[in-house]
Amino acid sequence: MIKVEKLSKYYGDVKAVKSIDFTVNDGEILGFLGANGAGKTTTLKVITGYLMPTSGNVYVNDMNILEHSHEIQKQIGYLAELNPLYNEMIVYDFLEFIAKIRRIEGAAYKKALVRVIDQCGLSGVVHRQIGACSKGYKQRIGLATAMIHDPAILLLDEPVTGLDPNQIVEIRELIKELGKEKLVMISSHILQEIQATVDRIVIIHKGEIVADGTSQELMSGFVGNTQLTLEAHKVNDESLQTFAATHPAINVVKTEDLKNDHRILHLEYAKEKDPRTEIFKFAVDSGWVITEMSPHQIELENIFRSLTKEGGSNA
Amino acid sequence: MRNILAIYTKELKTYFNAPMAYIFLVIFAVVNGYFFTNTFFLFNQSNMRALFNIIPLVYLFFIPAVTMSLIAREKNVGTIEIVHTMPIKDGEFITGKFLAAFTLILVGLGTTLLHLITLMNVGMNIDYGAVLTGYLGLAMVGAVYTSVGTFSSSITDNQVVAFIIGLFIVLVFFLMDKMLIFVPASMAGIIQYLSVDYHFSNISRGVIDSRNLIYFASVIGFFLLMTARMLEIRKWR
Ligand SMILES: Nc1ncnc2c1ncn2[C@@H]1O[C@H](COP(=O)(O)OP(=O)(O)O)[C@@H](O)[C@H]1O
Ligand SMILES: [Mg+2]
Numbered sequence: 001m002i003k004v005e006k007l008s009k010y011y012g013d014v015k016a017v018k019s020i021d022f023t024v025n026d027g028e029i030l031g032f033l034g035a036n037g038a039g040k041t042t043t044l045k046v047i048t049g050y051l052m053p054t055s056g057n058v059y060v061n062d063m064n065i066l067e068h069s070h071e072i073q074k075q076i077g078y079l080a081e082l083n084p085l086y087n088e089m090i091v092y093d094f095l096e097f098i099a100k101i102r103r104i105e106g107a108a109y110k111k112a113l114v115r116v117i118d119q120c121g122l123s124g125v126v127h128r129q130i131g132a133c134s135k136g137y138k139q140r141i142g143l144a145t146a147m148i149h150d151p152a153i154l155l156l157d158e159p160v161t162g163l164d165p166n167q168i169v170e171i172r173e174l175i176k177e178l179g180k181e182k183l184v185m186i187s188s189h190i191l192q193e194i195q196a197t198v199d200r201i202v203i204i205h206k207g208e209i210v211a212d213g214t215s216q217e218l219m220s221g222f223v224g225n226t227q228l229t230l231e232a233h234k235v236n237d238e239s240l241q242t243f244a245a246t247h248p249a250i251n252v253v254k255t256e257d258l259k260n261d262h263r264i265l266h267l268e269y270a271k272e273k274d275p276r277t278e279i280f281k282f283a284v285d286s287g288w289v290i291t292e293m294s295p296h297q298i299e300l301e302n303i304f305r306s307l308t309k310e311g312g313s314n315a
Numbered sequence: 316m317r318n319i320l321a322i323y324t325k326e327l328k329t330y331f332n333a334p335m336a337y338i339f340l341v342i343f344a345v346v347n348g349y350f351f352t353n354t355f356f357l358f359n360q361s362n363m364r365a366l367f368n369i370i371p372l373v374y375l376f377f378i379p380a381v382t383m384s385l386i387a388r389e390k391n392v393g394t395i396e397i398v399h400t401m402p403i404k405d406g407e408f409i410t411g412k413f414l415a416a417f418t419l420i421l422v423g424l425g426t427t428l429l430h431l432i433t434l435m436n437v438g439m440n441i442d443y444g445a446v447l448t449g450y451l452g453l454a455m456v457g458a459v460y461t462s463v464g465t466f467s468s469s470i471t472d473n474q475v476v477a478f479i480i481g482l483f484i485v486l487v488f489f490l491m492d493k494m495l496i497f498v499p500a501s502m503a504g505i506i507q508y509l510s511v512d513y514h515f516s517n518i519s520r521g522v523i524d525s526r527n528l529i530y531f532a533s534v535i536g537f538f539l540l541m542t543a544r545m546l547e548i549r550k551w552r
Contacts, residue, residue: 011552012552045396048400049399049400050396050399050400050550051550052550052551070402070403070404071402073400073401073402074402076400078400080393080396080397080400082393084392084393084394084395084396084397085394085397086325086329086392086394086397087392088329088332088333089325089328089329089332093325093328097321097324097325098397098401100317100318100320100321101318101321101401101402101403102401103317145397
């Protein structure tokens with residue numbers, strides 16, 4: 001379990017993380033979401049003991065990061081965002097080096113190596129120089145580094161950013177598999193990359209936590225607008241003006257003119273006031289012939305965007 | 316201990332898997348050989364003194380060049396994040412790095428044994444005791460400069476800057492006792508005690524005095540501790 005309590009980290013005057021709290025439970029896959037510069041990497045670097053907090057506490061399996069950083073590091077596997085690697089080394093030697101520090105030697109190393117080669121799909125490159133491997137393979141080498149000691153906790157900083165779609169799918173599958181028995185925390189600045197993989201989402205914005213919950217919880221708790229697309233024939237200018245004037249609660253965002261008063265209207269209204277029956281009545285009275293009327297599902301993406309847009313939170 | 320060994324092995328592999336180490340060694344051997352043979356034939360000397368006077372000079376450039384990449388490069392490439400997120404103590408990391416660079420220096424020093432063999436073949440009287448302590452002294456000076464280089468590699472992520480700072484500190488240590496005439500008499504004793512050359516010439520004269528050894532050990536310890544300090548500071552910034 002990871003417990004972050006009132007954690008702050010300042011780089012001089014830059015307040016990268018401002019008194020954040022959250023918990024990650026064992027067996028949970030947590031998505032740590034936020035725009036670039038939100039403070040994700042900084043938070044992860046503090047949890048791994050790479051950086052010391054300015055204030056606040058981090059507990060990993062009830063051990064304090066300040067007192068037990070090496071004990072904690074033994075239980076964590078970490079894939080850094082930029083995935084730094086010793087490019088001049090052979091993959092085999094590099095993993096052996098990591099394994100030695102993790103106290104996996106001799107036959108145990110061979111066994112661990114076979115496991116990570118299989119899990120991370122490294123079989124083609126074991127005897128290649130790291131610098132000569134493609135970006136996708138380097139990412140897998142980074143993952144193998146994080147997993148060679150089979151840690152209970154995996155921290156992955158933007159693990160799929162910059163990979164091609166096939167590679168993303170593979171890594172997602174792997175993370176899902178690992179998440180069955182491990183605590184996994186994945187950071188990302190792109191919701192779609194992690195939405196399908198994670199059990200819970202924590203959103204960080206400008207160094208502060210602005211949302212924490214499952215996607216269901218985030219969507220039901222969100223106060224926002226719903227959008228509706230209305231496609232109809234015989235929508236003339238006059239009736240459209242009347243519609244706008246008589247329905248102040250409905251915002252006509254955009255109209256698309258097809259031909260002969262065949263139009264598509266994009267409407268927006270407050271989530272709790274569903275105006276569909278009203279719209280239908282108005283359409284009948286004005287002679288509109290509705291061919292389609294479909295409200296848009298509130299998407300997590302919209303929530304994420306509105307929580308993390310410039311200027312602050314919406315919630 | 317196992318962590319030190321892991322770092323040490325990795326570092327040596329890195330040195331010897333790249334052409335750099337061989338280039339260093341060849342240059343080191345050639346430069347020393349040039350000066351040695353020159354003085355050897357000019358003055359027809361039959362001892363290693365000429366060589367032992369040259370090597371500390373060659374060290375001045377050779378050692379900062381060998382050590383400049385030790386930590387600066389890991390900072391620059393970011394690989395220091397791999398090491399510092401694993402259960403490994405700063406002291407182990409630094410010791411492994413220091414010992415690897417020192418090993419390369421010793422290998423370089425080993426190339427000069429060729430000249431000793433030449434002398435033996437020429438067949439003149441050789442004071443083997445002085446040769447032995449001379450090499451011990453050279454190893455000590457090499458270790459001191461390596462610790463300086465390790466430190467200067469830890470204060471920047473730029474290898475060139477690390478080289479220049481290393482060269483500067485090493486020069487100060489080297490020149491100290493040559494500047495004695497410029498310092499007031501009250502200071503002269505301290506400056507002399509701090510100078511590397513003073514202790515080196517004591518040892519290479521054939522006397523192994525514990526005071527000299529303590530001096531070398533303290534300077535090495537000082538710079539390695541300062542290196543650890545630099546690594547610790549990074550985490551809190
Ligand atoms: N070493 C550093 N020195 C100064 N500022 C930094 C440093 N690292 C990150 N920052 C700043 O801290 C903030 C958070 O950065 P980061 O944690 O990397 O965000 P994220 O990973 O969410 O993109 C940003 O404003 C960034 O510019
Ligand atoms: Mg980041």
